[in-house]
Structure formats: C-alpha cells, structure tokens
Amino acid sequence: MSTVDKKSLIEARVNSGLLGQWYPVAKSVEVKATMPYGAKVLGQKLVLWRGADGKINCIEDFCPHRGAPLSFGEIHDGNIGCRYHGVIVNGEGVVVRVPAMPECALEGRKALKHFEVTEAQDAVFVYLPSATQPEAPPLGLPKEFLDPAWTGFLCTSVWGANYRYALDNLADPMHGCYLHSESFTLAYGSKQDLMRLDKTEKGFHVTRVGQVGENFDWSEFVVELGNVYCFLDIPYPPAAGPGGNMRIIGFCTPVDEQTCKVFFWRMRRVEGLARESWRFLYRAALEERHWNVLEQDRVMLEGMPDDARKREMLYQHDLGVSRIRQILTKAAKEQVEAELELAAQ
Ligand code: FES
Ligand SMILES: [Fe+2]
Numbered sequence: 001m002s003t004v005d006k007k008s009l010i011e012a013r014v015n016s017g018l019l020g021q022w023y024p025v026a027k028s029v030e031v032k033a034t035m036p037y038g039a040k041v042l043g044q045k046l047v048l049w050r051g052a053d054g055k056i057n058c059i060e061d062f063c064p065h066r067g068a069p070l071s072f073g074e075i076h077d078g079n080i081g082c083r084y085h086g087v088i089v090n091g092e093g094v095v096v097r098v099p100a101m102p103e104c105a106l107e108g109r110k111a112l113k114h115f116e117v118t119e120a121q122d123a124v125f126v127y128l129p130s131a132t133q134p135e136a137p138p139l140g141l142p143k144e145f146l147d148p149a150w151t152g153f154l155c156t157s158v159w160g161a162n163y164r165y166a167l168d169n170l171a172d173p174m175h176g177c178y179l180h181s182e183s184f185t186l187a188y189g190s191k192q193d194l195m196r197l198d199k200t201e202k203g204f205h206v207t208r209v210g211q212v213g214e215n216f217d218w219s220e221f222v223v224e225l226g227n228v229y230c231f232l233d234i235p236y237p238p239a240a241g242p243g244g245n246m247r248i249i250g251f252c253t254p255v256d257e258q259t260c261k262v263f264f265w266r267m268r269r270v271e272g273l274a275r276e277s278w279r280f281l282y283r284a285a286l287e288e289r290h291w292n293v294l295e296q297d298r299v300m301l302e303g304m305p306d307d308a309r310k311r312e313m314l315y316q317h318d319l320g321v322s323r324i325r326q327i328l329t330k331a332a333k334e335q336v337e338a339e340l341e342l343a344a345q
Contacts, residue, residue, distance in 0.1 A: 018328065
C-alpha cells in the first residue's frame with residue numbers, strides 16, 4: 001500500500017470517527033422496553049431496546065431477512081420483531097423465530113452484530129469495537145459523575161456538522177467572548193489574549209493566558225482507552241446562587257460524516273437546599289439561556305464547509321484545536337495500521 005493510500009485511510013478514519021470507543025447515543029429515558037430506538041453512530045445504523053430486566057440490547061438495525069430497519073418493528077417478549085414480515089431477533093442478533101415459515105433454516109442463526117451497552121448519568125453508551133480492542137474496556141467516567149455532591153442536567157442535540165467541528169469548538173475557548181458575547185457571563189473579559197496548552201495526566205488543558213474565571217476561559221480534554229471527553233467551566237455571577245461555577249462536560253458522537261450528536265452535562269457542585277433551588281432556577285430560567293448559547297455554536301458549525309480545514313489558516317489561539325486533531329490522527333493511524341497488518345496475515 002502506498003503512503004498516499006494509507007494517509008487517505010487515516011484521514012477517512014478520523015472523519016468517520018475512531019473505533020474502539022464508547023459513544024453516548026441516547027438519553028436513558030429514550031430507550032424503552034416497549035418500543036425500539038433507532039440510532040446511528042459512525043455511519044452504522046443500530047437499534048436499541050430494553051429487556052424485561054432493564055438491561056439494554058443493541059444490534060445492527062437491519063433485518064436478517066431482507067434488510068428492513070428493525071427499529072420500525074415491535075418488541076415481543078424481550079426480542080425485536082421486524083415490521084415487514086415478522087422475523088424475530090434477540091439481543092445477541094440471533095434469529096429466534098420466522099413466524100411466516102414453519103421450520104425455517106434461518107432460526108437459530110447468529111445473523112447480526114451486537115454491541116456492548118452501558119448507562120451512566122442518564123445516558124446510554126455503546127461500544128464500537130476496533131481490531132485491536134474488540135472487547136470493551138471499562139467506560140472511564142468524569143469524576144463529577146461519581147461524586148454525589150455534583151448534580152446536573154443532560155442535554156443532547158443533533159448538529160449538522162462533522163463531530164470534528166464540535167471537538168474543535170470545545171478546544172477553542174477564544175470563541176466564547178465573540179460568538180457568545182451577548183450571553184450571560186460570556187460577554188465578560190477581554191477580547192484579546194494568548195493561549196497556553198498544558199499536558200495533563202490523561203489529555204490536555206488549554207487556557208487563555210490573560211484571564212481565568214471570567215468567561216469560558218479554558219477547557220480540558222480527557223483521552224483514555226475507549227473514551228474522549230472534555231470539560232470546561234462557565235463562571236456564574238453571585239446572582240445565580242450558591243454553588244460556584246457551572247461545569248460543562250461534553251461528549252461528541254459521530255453520527256455520520258456530516259452529522260454529530262453532542263451530549264452536554266451541565267453540572268454544579270451544590271448540595272442541600274441550594275441544590276434544589278439551583279435545579280429549580282435552572283429549569284425555570286437558565287436552561288433556555290444555555291440552549292441559546294448552544295444554538296449559536298450549532299449554527300456557526302453547520303455554516304462551515306465540510307472541508308474548511310483545507311483552506312483554514314490557524315494562529316496562536318488554535319493550540320487546542322491542533323492538539324485534539326493530533327490526538328485523533330495518531331489514534332486513527334494506529335487503528336488503520338493494525339487493520340492493515342491483520343488483513344495481510
Ligand atoms: S425484512 Fe424483516 S421480516 Fe422480512
Ligand atoms: Fe460555544
């Protein structure tokens with residue numbers, strides 16, 4: 001294989017999304033025991049449903065008979081039945097019954113891939129295996145998910161942009177005081193600064209040099225086996241009550257090359273009565289403002305051409321953007337090389 005071909009395979013892998021990763025695909029409440037939930041991750045269509053024990057099943061959204069989407073079907077005794085001709089498949093992707101045809105040879109056949117699923121903090125995560133990491137590693141969770149002193153809300157949104165734009169956007173604190181300049185605390189602080197990038201134990205921290213704690217001034221990426229996410233703080237004025245800053249924890253799931261689904265947890269370290277009052281205030285007043293901010297990001301990213309990176313001219317502020325791209329490219333290179341090696345055996 002020529003270097004050019006390999007380079008394009010690596011670029012294609014970065015663009016479609018890394019394998020060997022856990023990706024959030026839905027809110028927990030969206031996956032029910034009474035009807036299937038269709039999702040798309042890295043261009044692959046999946047169907048999820050909850051078994052009687054509450055455990056979530058996830059298989060390819062493809063009927064083994066003639067390919068109808070199983071997500072259009074129904075749940076029968078914990079299995080999924082195709083709407084087209086009634087074929088029933090279980091959570092392992094095995095055909096359980098072909099009701100239209102007695103003693104059909106399809107029965108008992110493992111026809112579809114199934115995927116590992118786990119739930120955390122109101123979200124459903126699916127593991128997309130890679131050649132070198134076919135078994136799912138444990139899903140590493142942000143420490144705020146594990147500490148009961150933190151409370152928060154999950155919001156999800158589908159954006160018509162490649163997930164790389166959503167990650168770039170999170171690695172770019174400098175857009176806060178421009179794009180979001182009319183929003184709440186995000187207008188504070190200077191519009192000129194330098195950026196600094198520091199390595200952390202599991203990823204990197206990118207921050208404005210001239211101000212911290214006034215605006216969206218820094219973000220930190222955590223990159224671990226099977227998982228990439230980021231967090232940042234939005235300073236709250238005293239008027240927002242006790243509890244300090246609001247922390248945003250973000251995951252970006254590649255849906256297909258033109259679409260991503262973002263999962264943002266908006267969290268605060270606040271307990272007792274203050275917790276209840278923040279949760280109330282959030283629902284009553286703050287949530288809408290935060291949605292408006294998120295919409296500004298969505299509209300901007302959707303307006304950018306898919307191949308913007310071919311013409312862009314980065315400058316000093318794009319340290320974080322460059323770093324997250326390097327991380328993705330390095331991981332994609334390792335995956336592609338491992339796959340080529342396996343294919344050559
Ligand atoms: S396509 Fe599903 S049963 Fe025929
Ligand atoms: Fe933003």
